[in-house]
Amino acid sequence: MSGVPVTLLDEHKVPVDAWRHEEITEKDLTDWEANWRPVISDLVRGPRGANNPLLQSRYWDWRRKVKNHTTLADRGFTVVCQGKLQGMMLVTIGLGHRCHLPGQQDKDQVYIEYLESAPWNQRVIQDPPKYWGVGTALIRGAIDLSIQEGFKGRIGLLSLPQARDFYKQLGMIELASDADDKQLSYFEMSEKVAQMLLSHGLPGGGARK
Amino acid sequence: MTLNLTDAEMAVLEALCEKKELSKTTLIRQALRLYQVVELRLDKGDKLFFEDDKTKDKAEVLMI
Numbered sequence: 001m002s003g004v005p006v007t008l009l010d011e012h013k014v015p016v017d018a019w020r021h022e023e024i025t026e027k028d029l030t031d032w033e034a035n036w037r038p039v040i041s042d043l044v045r046g047p048r049g050a051n052n053p054l055l056q057s058r059y060w061d062w063r064r065k066v067k068n069h070t071t072l073a074d075r076g077f078t079v080v081c082q083g084k085l086q087g088m089m090l091v092t093i094g095l096g097h098r099c100h101l102p103g104q105q106d107k108d109q110v111y112i113e114y115l116e117s118a119p120w121n122q123r124v125i126q127d128p129p130k131y132w133g134v135g136t137a138l139i140r141g142a143i144d145l146s147i148q149e150g151f152k153g154r155i156g157l158l159s160l161p162q163a164r165d166f167y168k169q170l171g172m173i174e175l176a177s178d179a180d181d182k183q184l185s186y187f188e189m190s191e192k193v194a195q196m197l198l199s200h201g202l203p204g205g206g207a208r209k
Numbered sequence: 210m211t212l213n214l215t216d217a218e219m220a221v222l223e224a225l226c227e228k229k230e231l232s233k234t235t236l237i238r239q240a241l242r243l244y245q246v247v248e249l250r251l252d253k254g255d256k257l258f259f260e261d262d263k264t265k266d267k268a269e270v271l272m273i
Contacts, residue, residue, distance in 0.1 A: 149235055
């Protein structure tokens, strides 16, 4: 399966080669079930239990999500390093998802429905993470797709509380809380910041592409 | 693939492209995606409505 080469950083901040693919395959879902879920289950059974505030995506069923996102407007992405799944993302291209940021209001965007790094890559679970830059690599995939579709890099998403700092660090603007769930915040990236991210990498450093 | 559009259809296509700052190909892709999603929902038995943001009145979009 062809993909885009990306660079992650390992726990010692040494560059590591990885791949970003623009589909989520059965192999990826099997990898998720076999490798991510047991780690998450152990955390749920751990001392802080199911209410662990670090496990805000613990109920995410990627197999069901992929099954429910099979139209032309849906795209899946993965990041794979050394043959193992490190991150997944599902996006919707346009389809009524419009921007709210001044300067790009009402323009179409690529909307990130779900984005998750493997639990060993999440600093709130494992510090230092096994790999840095998985989330950024996925976001760059969404930006690339936005540009291909003529949306000039515009992307948006609803963020879980534990990820808000990550999206702010990327230069995304937090605009509002979700009307139905006040814990979720809507973030949007401007065309200008998207171009900067592609050209210069993460503001303040971090893994590129 | 060659697309044969009337003058009126072409005018709408060009106006939408200008409004949304999209190429014709991209816009038609978007239209196709939207059509597919609408069809899938209708096939499930769902109905398509527009809602007036101020009054919250709903008007069904009849799909025949």
